[in-house]
Amino acid sequence: MDDSMNNVIEIKDVEKIFGDNAVIKKINLNVREGEFLTFLGPSGCGKTTTLRMIAGFENVTRGTILIAGENVENMKPYQRNVNTVFQNYALFPHMNVYDNIAFGLVEKKVKKSEIKERVNEMLTLVQLSGFEKRMPSQMSGGQKQRVAIARALINRPKVLLLDEPLGALDLKLRKQMQVELKHLQRKLGITFIYVTHDQEEALTMSDRIVIMNNGNIEQVGKPDEIYEHPKSKFVASFIGESNILEANIEKIDRDKLTAIVESGTITVYGKNMAIEEMVYISVRPEKLKCSITPVDGFTLKGYVKEHIYVGSIIKTVIELPNGYRLKMNSMSGTKLLDIDQLVYVYWNKNDAVIMRTKEEKIYNIIENVPQIKEVGL
Numbered sequence: 001m002d003d004s005m006n007n008v009i010e011i012k013d014v015e016k017i018f019g020d021n022a023v024i025k026k027i028n029l030n031v032r033e034g035e036f037l038t039f040l041g042p043s044g045c046g047k048t049t050t051l052r053m054i055a056g057f058e059n060v061t062r063g064t065i066l067i068a069g070e071n072v073e074n075m076k077p078y079q080r081n082v083n084t085v086f087q088n089y090a091l092f093p094h095m096n097v098y099d100n101i102a103f104g105l106v107e108k109k110v111k112k113s114e115i116k117e118r119v120n121e122m123l124t125l126v127q128l129s130g131f132e133k134r135m136p137s138q139m140s141g142g143q144k145q146r147v148a149i150a151r152a153l154i155n156r157p158k159v160l161l162l163d164e165p166l167g168a169l170d171l172k173l174r175k176q177m178q179v180e181l182k183h184l185q186r187k188l189g190i191t192f193i194y195v196t197h198d199q200e201e202a203l204t205m206s207d208r209i210v211i212m213n214n215g216n217i218e219q220v221g222k223p224d225e226i227y228e229h230p231k232s233k234f235v236a237s238f239i240g241e242s243n244i245l246e247a248n249i250e251k252i253d254r255d256k257l258t259a260i261v262e263s264g265t266i267t268v269y270g271k272n273m274a275i276e277e278m279v280y281i282s283v284r285p286e287k288l289k290c291s292i293t294p295v296d297g298f299t300l301k302g303y304v305k306e307h308i309y310v311g312s313i314i315k316t317v318i319e320l321p322n323g324y325r326l327k328m329n330s331m332s333g334t335k336l337l338d339i340d341q342l343v344y345v346y347w348n349k350n351d352a353v354i355m356r357t358k359e360e361k362i363y364n365i366i367e368n369v370p371q372i373k374e375v376g377l
């Protein structure tokens, strides 16, 4: 089957320029029917702008957006088969819950009896049955956000766009709403495009994550792919914690590469690398190990500097001779190394990722990105 048939949204070479500021730099992305897709990136990277271009609140400067195969260039927001949920809820303050949710259908002059039926269905869906007569001012943040979601879903959009919808809620409620939203999305099978700057939220909720940085798409992938195989230094450092070493490839023996870091040698596996090539090697703190005797292939030495207790894990800081501080996590209860103890740092095959520094450029068309090389003993 033609893969493009499953794409509900196609973003092709889309750019957005405000004045002379290119805030979106030629991005390409396909959104699949029924998926929970999250745009994740630091504040100001262009998440909201991208969402607003899909919704039709903002024009594209160049490029094309297709929704369900149709070019939406000349379509007004209400003509596109999408609805948006904003962070600030944007409820009508003078209308009760029932009227807020019914609003879209009243505008479309849907029959009263059908409106009633569909509003009730939505109230059940967001667990607000019995709240019909309440005014927004009489409701909590979480309840108001549920009304906003019901109001958007009642139009039965193909795609629901959510721009940091839980940002104003306290942590406990946010966690609860994350689970509820995910269940809702599964149950309805509607495509959700979700925007957040919270990596944990993105990792928990998404089928796929789009990592944005400075108007570019850096990587698109499933949460575990993004976490285990970051394709750039930015992704490796933005998602979770990473130890990132700059290294130079000294020797190549088929896939086995010897790389030199400032204070020692490490052995890595990788394809298509060149002698003398500068690379980044990224190792997660939970994958880093150390030994008081040298380990085959590794001569990277450091000194144990600190142990920090964080509940179930202990974070150990190992300082390299050049001053770079590596983080190593171990389970509480593990025997701790002495402070100032000399150790050799190493890791297991496949537990580190090697990234080209010269490919520290941006990947626009993710499908064409070369495979990540893995590092190992």
Ligand SMILES: Nc1ncnc2c1ncn2[C@@H]1O[C@H](COP(=O)(O)OP(=O)(O)O)[C@@H](O)[C@H]1O
Pocket: 018, 023, 041, 042, 043, 044, 045, 046, 047, 048, 049, 050
């Ligand atoms: N209407 C606008 N006019 C000029 N610049 C804008 C406008 N909207 C957004 N920007 C700029 O575009 C960049 C991306 O903004 P935005 O999409 O809101 O980022 P995010 O949602 O990721 O925090 C920012 O630098 C922001 O200042």
Ligand SMILES: [Mg+2]
Pocket: 047, 048, 049
């Ligand atoms: Mg935003």
